[in-house]
Amino acid sequence: MGDEPSKDGKRFDPTEPWRGVRDVYLDAWAKAMVDMVNSEAYAQATGTMLDTYLSVSAPFREAIEKAMLKALEQLAMPSRADVVSIAERMTNIEMRLDDLDAKLDNIQRLVASSGAPPARTTTTAQVRKKAAKTKPAKRGKK
Amino acid sequence: MAEAPVITDPFTEAANRLKTLNKVMTTKAAIAQTPKELIWTLNKTKLYRYIPVLPKEKRHPVPLLLVFALMNRPYILDLRPGHSFVEYMVRNGYDLYLLDWGAPGPEDKHLKFDDYVLDYLPRAIRKLKATSEVEEFSLLGWCIGAILTTLYAALRPDDGLRNLILLTAPLDFSNKQGLTFSRWVDERYFDVEKMLATFGNMPGEMLDYGAKALKPVENYLGNYLKLWDNLDDPRVVDAWHAMNTWVTDNVPLAGGAFRQLIVDLYRNDKLMRGEFVVRGERVDLSRIRANLLTVIAEADHITPSCQSEPIMSKVRSKDKELFRIAGGHIGIMAGSGASKHTWPHIDGWLAPRSQ
Numbered sequence: 149m150g151d152e153p154s155k156d157g158k159r160f161d162p163t164e165p166w167r168g169v170r171d172v173y174l175d176a177w178a179k180a181m182v183d184m185v186n187s188e189a190y191a192q193a194t195g196t197m198l199d200t201y202l203s204v205s206a207p208f209r210e211a212i213e214k215a216m217l218k219a220l221e222q223l224a225m226p227s228r229a230d231v232v233s234i235a236e237r238m239t240n241i242e243m244r245l246d247d248l249d250a251k252l253d254n255i256q257r258l259v260a261s262s263g264a265p266p267a268r269t270t271t272t273a274q275v276r277k278k279a280a281k282t283k284p285a286k287r288g289k290k
Numbered sequence: 291m292a293e294a295p296v297i298t299d300p301f302t303e304a305a306n307r308l309k310t311l312n313k314v315m316t317t318k319a320a321i322a323q324t325p326k327e328l329i330w331t332l333n334k335t336k337l338y339r340y341i342p343v344l345p346k347e348k349r350h351p352v353p354l355l356l357v358f359a360l361m362n363r364p365y366i367l368d369l370r371p372g373h374s375f376v377e378y379m380v381r382n383g384y385d386l387y388l389l390d391w392g393a394p395g396p397e398d399k400h401l402k403f404d405d406y407v408l409d410y411l412p413r414a415i416r417k418l419k420a421t422s423e424v425e426e427f428s429l430l431g432w433c434i435g436a437i438l439t440t441l442y443a444a445l446r447p448d449d450g451l452r453n454l455i456l457l458t459a460p461l462d463f464s465n466k467q468g469l470t471f472s473r474w475v476d477e478r479y480f481d482v483e484k485m486l487a488t489f490g491n492m493p494g495e496m497l498d499y500g501a502k503a504l505k506p507v508e509n510y511l512g513n514y515l516k517l518w519d520n521l522d523d524p525r526v527v528d529a530w531h532a533m534n535t536w537v538t539d540n541v542p543l544a545g546g547a548f549r550q551l552i553v554d555l556y557r558n559d560k561l562m563r564g565e566f567v568v569r570g571e572r573v574d575l576s577r578i579r580a581n582l583l584t585v586i587a588e589a590d591h592i593t594p595s596c597q598s599e600p601i602m603s604k605v606r607s608k609d610k611e612l613f614r615i616a617g618g619h620i621g622i623m624a625g626s627g628a629s630k631h632t633w634p635h636i637d638g639w640l641a642p643r644s645q
Contacts, residue, residue: 195479
């Protein structure tokens with residue numbers, strides 16, 4: 149029967165010859181398209197299209213932005229500019245924190261290289277345990 | 291007892307193929323699965339350290355930092371288990387770090403190469419050195435990541451950079467006829483200021499269109515026909531699914547960096563001419579002294595070899611090698627032959643220089 153697998157395990161595919169023709173055609177088409185996108189005319193055409201899009205859409209975009217800004221103001225909501233400003237400030241804070249982190253690393257390295265024992269760190273759990281062990285002071289008696 | 295043969299009629303087969311097609315076109319593949327820990331962040335940028343699989347005494351003492359392009363996700367370096375450069379390098383004993391630039395938001399539209407090279411990269415490297423407790427390290431930059439690492443290597447040659455690996459590095463923009471992008475972004479046709487005034491950052495979809503339009507038939511048709519022809523081959527389908535997940539995960543490029551890429555590099559070739567300035571410092575490529583491996587993909591239509599070769603004569607590195615390999619811009623690192631050719635060559639070059 150026609151749809152039984154052949155010896156190499158592959159089923160007979162009636163579209164195989166068509167695929168060969170298709171691939172040859174695609175190769176030729178691909179080369180022609182690469183030549184086309186490499187041309188000065190293509191660069192000029194796409195540049196013109198993009199420029200037209202940006203110019204035509206600008207007034208609509210500006211109108212939407214203005215309307216959105218007013219709406220957000222009415223709703224007492226932050227605008228994009230406000231969010232951007234906060235995000236920029238957050239990045240600056242992160243930079244300062246990173247500077248501090250660098251300085252701490254330096255101090256740790258200097259301490260380690262000087263041969264001094266590492267600083268004792270106390271965890272919150274250790275502090276609580278210690279506090280629980282100490283007897284509370286009696287009030288009212290002196 | 292022999293198993294009964296599975297009989298599939300043409301309709302069931304067609305239904306199965308359509309199910310597979312639907313799955314790969316509408317879902318995301320599981321990618322970037324090599325275990326890692328986040329050790330540092332700044333703004334959208336993240337520095338990951340991959341969990342070593344070898345004991346410390348068997349690892350190379352000099353860590354390696356991977357720096358990918360700004361406008362694509364870096365997990366192309368760790369695409370899927372069994373086919374991951376990251377996994378390969380970790381298994382070969384590298385203390386491996388990955389810098390993920392993240393996706394810039396509207397607040398990042400002013401970010402320039404200056405910020406990436408003199409703020410983000412040095413800070414990430416400081417953290418890497420502190421984490422690995424080393425003074426020297428290696429850098430691997432790919433595509434725009436190679437521009438950033440080259441700038442860093444030239445501006446901070448005394449910061450402990452021992453080895454520099456540049457993959458498909460677009461550094462020389464003098465051959466205008468050989469660069470399709472140069473023609474497209476010519477100032478007669480492309481208004482970069484109008485574009486950035488409209489969008490702030492360069493949208494990822496537009497960058498994706500630009501890359502795909504270099505080979506429109508292959509990218510918009512041939513790619514899908516390849517999938518259709520191999521829908522009953524799980525190996526091809528899995529590879530296609532993972533790559534499609536990466537290709538469709540676009541990231542915008544910060545406006546300031548995009549302006550520099552177009553105006554300073556594509557139009558005026560300032561880096562090779564020694565006129566590229568980063569925060570007042572002129573970038574002098576002859577200050578690069580790190581051991582250098584430049585990898586060129588011979589069939590690279592995004593970064594032709596003429597963009598990567600000239601750096602070899604500009605640097606002062608005594609130990610330098612130019613390695614050419616058959617394949618495309620992404621294929622040399624993520625294609626089916628990468629694990630047999632590119633990765634072993636990088637490992638073979640880097641291992642003795644990481645002792």
